[in-house]
Amino acid sequence: MSYEIFKINEDLKEFMPEEIVDLEEKATWGNPKRGVMDLPYAKELIEEHSLCAGCPESAAFRYILASLPNPEDTIIVNSTGCTSLVFPHIALHTVHSLFGNQNAIASGIKRTLEWRFPDKVKDVVVLAGDGATVDIGLDCTLQSFFRQEKITTICFDNEVYANTGGQESGMTVKGHVFKMAPKGKQFDKVPMWQIAIDSGCHYVVRMTVSSPKKVEKVVKQAIYIAREVGPTYLHMYTPCILEIGLNADQGLWEMRQTDKERFKFFEYMTDEAKEVIKKKKEEGLL
């Protein structure tokens, strides 16, 4: 619909919690140029989260939600894991259903919303961890790419099953000792960004979330391309400081280190995607 749905009945306003009133009065709606620079001034679409202090994933959530070009018509699909601790804090329609089926749910939602609202743009964005995206949910993730679903998939890669207490995942670096890999991981980190390219994604990025402005740019590009062309995939390093033994103030330092090595910024786009970016730049939206 529009941000009108966040307008509160005047007679009830005095009884509403502050954060709901703020959503109506101080959030950035109806402005595709909104971005991370609004964070200090505007009401965020994510309420005080329940992740660990200093968690880079919580920073990623804030940057992404601040960058959505069309939040008043955006659906967020989550999965199980640390991300599922966040979905009740998001001021948009969110879904958590099962562990690993997020891209299947998102496919159904996107197609049905296209059918129900043929004259409107409804963006569907998947936010899930590396276990959900690459291990248990790999089938649903890749199949949604093969089918060219017009959704944006964002993987928060912390290289571990963090929420269940630190078990090895497919994204763990080879040799790293975690629970369930007591002798160290026996095989290489899955090159998911490359698999996404081979599976038909039109825009793929590998990065850390050390630079908020960069996150804003790729999120907007990924959503615009998904809207017009097909699946887009963002692979973001959001280290689990708890499981790799860092303090609450060391997450940014860790990401800046990996910026130079295994999470060196990598961007891929198809010619169709380039066209969309060119057009959006001309429109002043990027």
Add this chain to the structure above:
Amino acid sequence: MQKTEQVQYNRAGQRVVSPDYLLFEAPREKQFMTGSEVVKEAVKRASVDASVSYPITPQSEAAHLIGELWVEGYVGVYFRGESEFGVMSEVAGCSMAGGRTITTTSGPGTLRAMENFPMWAGSRLPLQLVLMARGVNSPLTIQPDNLEISFLLDTGCMIWHAENAQELFDMILAGFAVAEQPDVHVPVITAIDGFFISHTREAVMLPPDDIALPPYNPYKSPMPPIDMEMAPGRFLRDPYVMKSNYISYASHTSWQFEVRSAIERSRPYAKRYLKGLIEEFGNPEAEVVFIASGTAGAQAKEAAIMLSEDEGIPTRVIRLKTLRPFPGEEILQAIRNAKYIFIPEFNVIGWLEREVRRVLYGKTNVPVVGSPRVAGGMTMPPEVIVKEVLQTLGKEVKHVV
């Protein structure tokens, strides 16, 4: 104000009529069709928004035919998913996004998809699954067997069991009418015994295909549809979900009770649209009573006729149309005169016997015979049922089976 009647059309151009008109009043014409074909005919008249398919015998043909309806413009969204797990999540997405949604599956597909069914119920999605039951592995089988229904009984979905193609047609339409009631709003599984119904042709009476159910209104849902057209249900500074405290446990508990209560609240609607939760057949005073569902009910009726006509033994069949809600009161009422209860089933574990015993426990001392039971594709000729009854009653068995 003068009341005017406005004719409405759905997106396929069919005239919208009430479920009552479509099910009970519209003129019907005789057709000769398989169960798979009647699925198409029902979906065609149901203003369906979305369907996702996956191949597995014996449901594949029904899924193909829904695809044809999509090509013809009767269904809004249709595609082949990656597996039954994926499909049952995809249709959940379609339903969450506010579309009237239907899908089909069978046997191993049901088990592959299993994690989704309690999620459907917990998300209060009025989805419909047409279940064409078949055996489950191992050893490999594609034959008729309804063991899988047992696994679904406690998923929080309504489960109905059709006896023939005609009933399947009516149940698919009634299924949406009941599942979408705001005070029900849980999924409905309309089950048939695969092959026996899906692949055999029988006479069915169908209403015209230029009329259809009213389109689904997702804004009557007890849960907001996921479409950003109304304020989101949650935005909490301190959400109780995922917390290890009493209120989170209590909330989860009460929600599970609420889903079961929703199934109970479907009773009056199901009674109305299915014309009762049970069908009673035969002699109401009979002391020999069969309790059965699906095609076992049809076979029990054949046996009842043979027993009364050939053997002079008055018999009665109580055929259950709904398994969830389970028609316990109706059964207790209907077995008042029973001296023997026989429960024929198309599976090895006897889930219906278990369900019936649970209702009868402490209420009656009538012996319950959980037999005959066939599985893995075997048929159940009425002679087998007759033999079971005669042996139990200590009478001579004349039929050759």
